[in-house]
Amino acid sequence: MTVREAATVMLVRDEPDLHVFMLRRSLRAAFVGGAYVFPGGAVDPGDRDPDLVARTHGRTDAEASALLEMPDGGLGFWVAAIREAFEEAGVLLARSAATGDLVDLADPATAARLESARLAVGRGERPFLDVVVEEGLLPDAGALHLFSHWITPPGAPRRFDTWFFVAEAPDGHAYLHDDTETVASEWIRPDDALERGRRGELELIFPTMRSLSVLARFDTAVALLDALRSATASTAAAMVADYNGARVPLPGDAGAGVA
DSSP states (O other): OOOEEEEEEEEEEEEEEEEEEEEEOOOOOOOHHHHHHHHSEOOGGGGHHHHHOOOOSSHHHHHHHHHHSSSTTHHHHHHHHHHHHHHHHOOOOEEEEEOOOOOOOHHHHHHHHHHHHHHHHHTSSSOOHHHHHHTTEEEEEGEEEEEEEEETTTSSSSSSEEEEEEEEOTTTTOOOOOOOEEEEEEOHHHHHHHHHHHSSOOOOHHHHHHHHHHHHHSEEEEEEEEHHHHHTTTOOOOOOEEEEEEEETTOOOSSSOOO
């Protein structure tokens, strides 16, 4: 079975304590149907289009690849996470090429135009690069902080080699589900999500549970993001084992081995 590359982004904000945005996958989905997950999906060939890579802000392919200990192509994981957040949740982690400012969706005309573009990209009718060029955007790889790495174990109906990221949730974006691949969405405290999972109210796969457990260590999104910046300040992040996955080291880790 081919193991597909994939990327996931945990969007976090303070309300006033740390909350993370989660989506419920459709029961008809071929992979983890019904489970609550974070926005994400497979890396598409277009995510490594040289024109799209050249327009990506905040991190070069060489820097991204060094963090992932890959020879090249690492930035494709960041771009995939940005594209999937746009497709699945209406969240556009990008800047204006003209001003360098974060994308502002307060203007109704801009919001409506990007919503139409989002649906077209999600249906495969329009490449993400076209939207980036037409809207004068710079996908903001600098907004995504490396978090963890998981590979679906053998025996699953589909297998993915997935890098997880964390990003501060921008104000004024849609934060929705698409009613196709995902059928529900909500902001939730990590501890509350874990407790509802224990009660059988939320279906959580293991990498999601482990991610929520680490997020729950932090009182605020600000503290989490500061810790992630420190953990990946060097060229290559030293990862710690996290059961059958790996993660950047964070406050509260015992050191080497299982966190």
